[in-house]
Every structure is written in C-alpha cells, then in structure tokens.
Amino acid sequence: MAAQTSPPRSIFSPRLWGAHALVIVFVTGAVMLGVWQYESSQQDKQDQVAQLVHAKPKSFTDLIGPNDSFPWEQIGRPVTVSGIWMSSETIFIDGMERGSEVGYWAVTPVLVEDTGSAVYVVRGWTPEVASAPPAPRGHVTVTGWLQPSDWADVADDRKSDNVFPQLDIADLISRTSYDLYSAYMVRSPVEDNWPASSMPVNDGATDVADVPAPQLPEPEATTGLRNLLYAIEWWLFGVFAIYVWWRYVRDTLRRPDDEDDEGDEGDDATPPPEKAPQESHVPSEA
Structure with missing residues (x-):
C-alpha cells in the first residue's frame, strides 16, 4: 500500500496557497461587483431626483392652499406663482453659505391675488445686507422649488431688525399683517433645456447669486432596487x-490520527455480555 501523505500542520502551508489565492480573488471580485451594483442603484436615484427637480413646473396654488399643511410628497418640486412683490416685507436669513463664503438670503414675499395670502420667495444670496439689491416691485411670475418651513430651534436675538436666523413660517406669521402659506419657494435660475427657461425672468434676481434647493424631492422607493439586490x-x-474556504482548510488540517482515534474508540468498546441460555425445565412424567 502507498504511504499516506501527512496533512499540512499550518494554515500557511504551501499546499494551501492555491486555496488562499482562489478565495482572495473570488471575494475581491464579489465585493467589487457588489459595490458597482450599489453605486449604480444610487446613481439611478440621483438621476430620478435630477429629473424631478427639472420637471415641468406646476402651479403653486394647485399644490397648496392658504390654510393647508405642507405637501411633503411635493418637496423640492418646481412650481410657478404669480402675484405682487411685497417689497416692504423683505427679510434676510443670516448664516447662509455659498461655497466658502457666509452671507444672507434675500427673501421677499409675493402676494397671491387670487387667495390674498403670501408666499416667501428666496430671491438669491448676497454677501452683505447693505450691498443687497433693492427689493423688486410690481407684478411678477416666479418659478422656483417648493420648500417646507425651517424647524431648527434657533433663537432670534435681534427681533427689531429684518434679519432672521432661519426661514420659520410660524415665526414670520406673528411679524406680518398678511396670511402666509406654510411653504416658501427658492427661485430657480433660468436654464436652457428646461421649462423654466420660458418663464418670465425674476427681476428680483438681479445682483444676487442663485441658491440651490435646500431639500430635494425624494425618489421612488423602488428606484435602483434591482441593482441593490444584485449588490446584496x-x-x-x-x-x-x-465559508467554503474555511471548511476546506479545516478539513485539510485535520489529522488522520484524530479519525483513527475515533475509530479505535469504537473498536475498544466492550460489548455487553451475552446472556447465557437458560435451561428449560421440563416437568418429569410421573
């Protein structure tokens, strides 16, 4: 009989290098393919958000009424509102970043004549209140992104001026004589290849920088789901x-002596004693 080859005694044995290399290649490939599928699922969501942000604007009054709560399913959607600038009600929001600079949002409400309520419109960003352009006047049609009221718990230490730490509709209601919608708008820039490019230019955008929408619309829950499942x-x-590699290495490193010992334990076991046959006592005949 051929002599049995002794198994490797260490996981670093050259006999196991092939298994190690194979599992490294396979696991690395599986991880990279999973990451690729996951990134594809996230890209699908970003693409859908970009489409929603640049969709055809809807009428502001069709999405929300003067006494309605904010329609959260419409957050970040482009809307159009027509009315009259309320230049005397212009306010500024402090601490707004634009790149590495910190400045102010220039915000002026638009009175919707059909409802008699007003909606605040973020016209743009300015580095200083003193250098902000004059508030616009007259009738206007503004296209922008629908945003909910800010809810951050930030105290306003300067209640005597028109500078606020946040655009909180509930706080602004007590400081104006007009009824306010529970939402505000961020003016969208006039861009090519987007329906907003055909809308009237907002005169209030002069000499102020464009402001991106703080909150974007949510993509559908099923968007990118297939790629996500592929990643998993x-x-x-x-x-x-x-797991297969671990089982293979464990079985390869197992000593044959261990199996022999298990077999010897079975051979050395003492069988139970056999019962001696009992004599049958046959009663003698009288």
Whole structure:
C-alpha cells in the first residue's frame, strides 16, 4: 500500500496557497461587483431626483392652499406663482453659505391675488445686507422649488431688525399683517433645456447669486432596487466563498490520527455480555 501523505500542520502551508489565492480573488471580485451594483442603484436615484427637480413646473396654488399643511410628497418640486412683490416685507436669513463664503438670503414675499395670502420667495444670496439689491416691485411670475418651513430651534436675538436666523413660517406669521402659506419657494435660475427657461425672468434676481434647493424631492422607493439586490447577491456570494474556504482548510488540517482515534474508540468498546441460555425445565412424567 502507498504511504499516506501527512496533512499540512499550518494554515500557511504551501499546499494551501492555491486555496488562499482562489478565495482572495473570488471575494475581491464579489465585493467589487457588489459595490458597482450599489453605486449604480444610487446613481439611478440621483438621476430620478435630477429629473424631478427639472420637471415641468406646476402651479403653486394647485399644490397648496392658504390654510393647508405642507405637501411633503411635493418637496423640492418646481412650481410657478404669480402675484405682487411685497417689497416692504423683505427679510434676510443670516448664516447662509455659498461655497466658502457666509452671507444672507434675500427673501421677499409675493402676494397671491387670487387667495390674498403670501408666499416667501428666496430671491438669491448676497454677501452683505447693505450691498443687497433693492427689493423688486410690481407684478411678477416666479418659478422656483417648493420648500417646507425651517424647524431648527434657533433663537432670534435681534427681533427689531429684518434679519432672521432661519426661514420659520410660524415665526414670520406673528411679524406680518398678511396670511402666509406654510411653504416658501427658492427661485430657480433660468436654464436652457428646461421649462423654466420660458418663464418670465425674476427681476428680483438681479445682483444676487442663485441658491440651490435646500431639500430635494425624494425618489421612488423602488428606484435602483434591482441593482441593490444584485449588490446584496454578490456580497452573499463572497460570504459563501469564505465559508467554503474555511471548511476546506479545516478539513485539510485535520489529522488522520484524530479519525483513527475515533475509530479505535469504537473498536475498544466492550460489548455487553451475552446472556447465557437458560435451561428449560421440563416437568418429569410421573
């Protein structure tokens, strides 16, 4: 009989290098493919958000009424509102960043004549209140992104001026004589290849920088789901490969002596004693 080859005694044995290399290649590939599928799912969501942000604007009054709560399913959607600038009610929001600079939002409400209520419109960003352009006047049609009221708990230490730490509609209601909508708008820039490019230019945007929408619309829950499931599937393949590798290495490192010992234990076991046959007592005939 051929002599049995002794198994490796260490996980670093050259006989196991092939298994190590194979599992590293497979797990690395599974992880990278999973990351690629995950990034694809996130890109699908970003693409859908970009489409929603640049969709055809809807009428502001069709989405929200003067006494309605904020329609959260419409957050970040482009809307159009027509009315009259309320230049005397212009306010500024402090602490607004634009790149590395910190300045102010220039905000002026628009009175919607059909409802008699007003909606605050963020016209743009300015580095200083003193250098802000004069508030616009007259009738206007503004296209912008629908945003909810700010709810941050920030105290206003300067109640005597028109500078506020946040655009809180509930706080502004007590400081104006007009009824306010529970939402505000961020003026959108006039861009090519977007319906907003055909809208009237907002005169209040002169000499102020464009402001991006603070909150964007939410993509659908199923957007990118297929790619996400593919990513999870690849990662599970990687976990399974590690399990197979571990079982293979464990079985390879197991000593044959251990199996022989298990077999010897079975051979050395003392069988239970056999019962001696009992004599049958047959009653003698009288």
